[in-house]
Amino acid sequence: MTEFLKVEGITAGYGDGPAILDGAHMTVQQGKVHCIIGPNGAGKSTLLKVIAGMLPARKGEVIFKGENLKGLRPDQTLRRGIAFVPQERALFPKMTVRENLRMGGYILNDDVERDRRIDEIFDRFPILRERADQHAGTMSGGQQQTLAMARTLILRPEIVMFDEPSLGLAPKIVREMFAIVRMIAEQGVTVLLVEQNAVMGLKHADWGVVLDLGRTLFEGSAQEVLHDPRIQELYLGGRKVA
């Protein structure tokens, strides 16, 4: 059986710069929530960018359902079913919520089908229907993040990757974000999640991947990773995280 998504021995960097990733790998199981944790600058965002095709890998490979994604652009990985919400959320602030969702379905060639799917999204996220004609940039951080995550679903992706969806959100809103992540996973979509807050992330995940200095330190079930003593060490030499 071919693995769903295989990420192996990834070395990557920006331009001619140093290798930011050097030997990163992770196991991905279909339909599960995977949380990538690690200190600032570990290369978590960089790893997602490599998978999305925004940054070419210098070495190593990303294989999705038996196909090597090497050399594919972001729109090509998108067409294959991998959607990505970068750390900056990538919304169009002066377009309305509905227009942002339409942009999410930009590569669909059927406008009727696209608008039908947007209606489904509105059913699942009533707040977005309420705000449909409001500019995205005028919504709260949590609503913007909801929009960014919901927008990926228009293309009915197989994998969604969220880079720090909780960034800058109040604790109550963060819990809502994780509820959305779980809901997406329950529909059978595979989730790759980067989280600054390791405990919070791992508690909502099935699988944990620990990245440090561009390489994968270890990975395992979220429970294992959460209770692994190496985690304590990684985060400021013994600061309590669990």
Added chain:
Amino acid sequence: MEQIIQVTILGIGLGGVFALMGSGLSLVFGVMRIVNLAHPSLIIAGAFTAYWGFRLWGIDPLVMLPVATVLLAAIGVLLYKVFFERNAKSATYSEMTVLLTFAIAMIIEGALGAMFSNTQRVTSPSYATDAFFIGNVFIPKGQLYAGLVSMLIIGLLAAFLKYSRLGYAIRATTQNRDAAALLGVNVNMVGLMSFAIGIGLAGAAGALTSFVFSFFPAKHWEWIAVLMSLVVMGGMGSIVGTVIASFGLSIIAAFVGAYVGSTWSTMTFFLALFLVLLFRPQGLFGEKPELL
């Protein structure tokens, strides 16, 4: 009172044409971050297209307008391919385009001068020198038609940006280039298309200008400052802002021309540019402009 209405009408007439001149410039800046100093020289090229159509074959400049639009759009594609496409990833792109477009402006001026000489010209369909009268107030037909057609074209442009698939892609690219690329927009194609549309609008503006103002190849220097003041005031890259600034400033300029002296009329634009840069460099209408 009549005098005031009269001057306002003349100002509105000019405002429409300036609005069209400025929207192409705004579009190109909004999407591509190109400060296109060659825009007015391309307007002159459009004016020559309409002029020769009328001179040689007697074709009405309003009929030549689509021809000038398509011709200039094609020139836009060529310019984009030759000068801008390769450099789009450079970090100093926006600064570099200032020098590059300055050079292009000089080349176009030189080429037009060599072909057609630097004499003053104006396209002269019958309506260009005719006017409607309402009481004692006269509305020059040429300016009226040019202003109306300008507004029609700007309206079509706005509808295109608002509702068409390419329009969505253009707006999205303007607001967040990386995000647009991530969603499958071919941002390079969007750049090319908006550049072509922007230059096509210069062609359209040129055809209308050709019977409103007299023109010659070096005339574009005068317009650069006028157009820059409109675009900066409108908030660099906002078409709506540019249109509002065009009407506002043109009306003010008309009053200055009527009551202070016609040589001061153009100064209005420069003074406005100066004041805006000094006190509100982000433009009159807000921090982050959008096309619409």
